[in-house]
Amino acid sequence: MTxxxxxxSRTKHLKQTWTKHCHRVLYMSSVKTDFxxxxxxxxxxxxxxxxxxxxxxxxxxxxxxxxADWFLKADDDTYVVIENLQYIVSKLDPGKPLxxxxxxxxxxxxxxxxxxxxxxxxxxxxxxxxNGFHTGECTHFSxxxxxxxxxxxxxxxxEPVDTRDVKGRQTFHPYPLDHxxxxxxxxxxxxxxxxxxxxxxxxxxxxxxxxxxxHYIYPVQQYVLEYFTYHLRPYGYFYxx
Amino acid sequence: xxxxxxxxxxxxxxxxxxxxxxxxLSSFSPVTESRTEEHHHHxxxxxxxxxxxxxxxxxxxxxxxxxxxxxxxxxxxxNLLYWATALDTWTKHCDKAAFYTSESSKALExxxxxxxxxxxxxxxxxxxxxxxxxxxxxxxVAEPSTFAIIENLKYLVLTKDPEQPFYLGxxxxxxxxxxxxxxxxxxxxxxALRRLVNVFPDEGKCPETGRALWKxxxxxxxxxxxxxxxxxxxxxxDVHGKDLFNSKGVESLIKESMNQNPNNVVEGCCSDMAxxxxxxxxxxxxxxxxxxxxxxxxxxxxxxxxxxxPPKGSDxx
Numbered sequence: 001m002t003x004x005x006x007x008x009s010r011t012k013h014l015k016q017t018w019t020k021h022c023h024r025v026l027y028m029s030s031v032k033t034d035f036x037x038x039x040x041x042x043x044x045x046x047x048x049x050x051x052x053x054x055x056x057x058x059x060x061x062x063x064x065x066x067x068a069d070w071f072l073k074a075d076d077d078t079y080v081v082i083e084n085l086q087y088i089v090s091k092l093d094p095g096k097p098l099x100x101x102x103x104x105x106x107x108x109x110x111x112x113x114x115x116x117x118x119x120x121x122x123x124x125x126x127x128x129x130x131n132g133f134h135t136g137e138c139t140h141f142s143x144x145x146x147x148x149x150x151x152x153x154x155x156x157x158x159e160p161v162d163t164r165d166v167k168g169r170q171t172f173h174p175y176p177l178d179h180x181x182x183x184x185x186x187x188x189x190x191x192x193x194x195x196x197x198x199x200x201x202x203x204x205x206x207x208x209x210x211x212x213x214x215h216y217i218y219p220v221q222q223y224v225l226e227y228f229t230y231h232l233r234p235y236g237y238f239y240x241x
Numbered sequence: 242x243x244x245x246x247x248x249x250x251x252x253x254x255x256x257x258x259x260x261x262x263x264x265x266l267s268s269f270s271p272v273t274e275s276r277t278e279e280h281h282h283h284x285x286x287x288x289x290x291x292x293x294x295x296x297x298x299x300x301x302x303x304x305x306x307x308x309x310x311x312x313x314x315x316x317x318x319x320n321l322l323y324w325a326t327a328l329d330t331w332t333k334h335c336d337k338a339a340f341y342t343s344e345s346s347k348a349l350e351x352x353x354x355x356x357x358x359x360x361x362x363x364x365x366x367x368x369x370x371x372x373x374x375x376x377x378x379x380x381x382v383a384e385p386s387t388f389a390i391i392e393n394l395k396y397l398v399l400t401k402d403p404e405q406p407f408y409l410g411x412x413x414x415x416x417x418x419x420x421x422x423x424x425x426x427x428x429x430x431x432x433a434l435r436r437l438v439n440v441f442p443d444e445g446k447c448p449e450t451g452r453a454l455w456k457x458x459x460x461x462x463x464x465x466x467x468x469x470x471x472x473x474x475x476x477x478x479d480v481h482g483k484d485l486f487n488s489k490g491v492e493s494l495i496k497e498s499m500n501q502n503p504n505n506v507v508e509g510c511c512s513d514m515a516x517x518x519x520x521x522x523x524x525x526x527x528x529x530x531x532x533x534x535x536x537x538x539x540x541x542x543x544x545x546x547x548x549x550x551p552p553k554g555s556d557x558x
Contacts, residue, residue: 083540087540181531223499227507227511232390235392235545
């Protein structure tokens with residue numbers, strides 16, 4: 001999800017890094033351009049984000065439904081490791097109504113997935129989302145995109161998936177690495193972990209080796225993460241996990 | 242009488258100032274600390290995959306086992322956070338990590354050299370390392386604000402004989418002197434260290450006190466001493482000729498690359514097999530630990546010819 005004023009400053013760098021690993025990438029904006037961006041008939045701004053998301057999924061449902069099994073929504077300041085997402089979904093059935101991401105506890109009884117960390121809908125989940133708006137079961141009842149979408153998912157009986165790895169480490173992250181991996185003395189849950197559905201770990205056990213996403217990743221950090229993920233490595237290292 | 246005395250004093254003063262200026266000038270190195278291309282013959286490259294594949298399995302196994310690194314880390318209580326971070330991160334991958342301090346700290350253990358002068362302290366540390374090396378044949382000298390990937394250091398020196406003098410790192414030139422920059426880490430083979438330790442007692446070639454009014458930095462003094470023993474600085478590079486020892490942090494280098502190679506930022510930046518980065522905060526070093534030893538895409542297999550196991554009792558790698 002992006003907009004005209006971010007194409008040069010942010011989205012251009014996503015194009016050079018992680019989006020290359022997608023089978024298909026669509027840059028959703030309010031205006032169609034040669035970037036290329038898809039022009040949805042929505043205004044820019046945070047208050048219009050849920051409208052933009054609804055229109056984006058409707059567009060995909062109309063034009064690209066058969067092209068994939070899984071549909072990832074990310075922001076222009078999210079960094080995603082597509083192979084690690086593939087690893088998770090390879091064990092799941094896209095014909096089932098499934099919804100993946102960083103699960104948050106508040107507001108929605110089955111929880112909802114953080115918008116910034118990126119979330120994934122199975123083909124069936126996408127079908128049900130679009131259908132929900134078609135029948136009026138789902139509405140634009142709030143501006144808060146991730147929470148409102150989570151509410152629609154619950155209404156349409158789409159199941160949230162626990163995306164932690166076998167060691168209980170998180171794969172989707174709504175903040176950059178330094179918010180999680182730095183060692184801390186044992187303490188009460190800090191503000192940025194308050195919404196977590198599953199009890200979070202601080203320090204090295206926070207995050208899976210096969211992490212899927214990080215958020216608030218601006219251009220320099222996009223390339224830094226690309227370098228860490230796909231390039232820099234310890235020769236011959238026998239990974240623990 | 243007074244005027245004669247006055248001229249004499251004036252003469253002495255002028256003469257004295259003249260001598261001072263002369264000695265200052267003679268020890269003052271020109272500011273052109275340039276990375277000239279001319280010393281392209283003073284570089285050491287990592288072995289290529291082809292070269293490695295020529296080695297027999299037995300030989301590879303032998304090399305894998307013999308390849309041990311003794312890390313000499315120069316710490317001070319005033320840099321306690323960096324010291325603790327180095328202890329918790331990269332130094333765990335050294336076969337032996339020795340911390341040498343100027344004075345003891347209640348918080349962390351180290352070999353207390355009780356020496357305030359940093360050049361003398363470095364000499365003492367290197368002598369101690371040499372005397373306590375055991376079977377270890379490679380030495381890596383750093384400050385705790387350097388982050389090193391020891392596995393990649395081993396890869397660089399894999400086919401090099403430590404009975405030969407090697408003095409590697411990021412090679413810089415200051416006037417006529419080529420030296421390895423301290424903050425990006427210094428690699429010494431056993432033979433290089435042996436020669437160095439043996440020249441230490443020679444006050445003419447390798448004095449404890451600076452040779453002029455202007456004190457040379459430790460890395461340059463080291464280079465001067467080694468030069469007398471016939472050991473010269475060499476730049477550590479990967480098979481593509483990219484620097485393996487970096488005096489800056491990843492973020493800085495990426496920023497530079499975004500300006501210089503906007504269409505190829507990551508490839509134009511840094512080596513995949515980089516050995517050191519410097520000038521990073523302790524938090525950045527913890528993040529780097531995750532980035533280097535953990536974060537990776539599922540399904541990529543490198544079929545490396547060597548295997549290095551994770552250190553015991555560590556949870557961040």
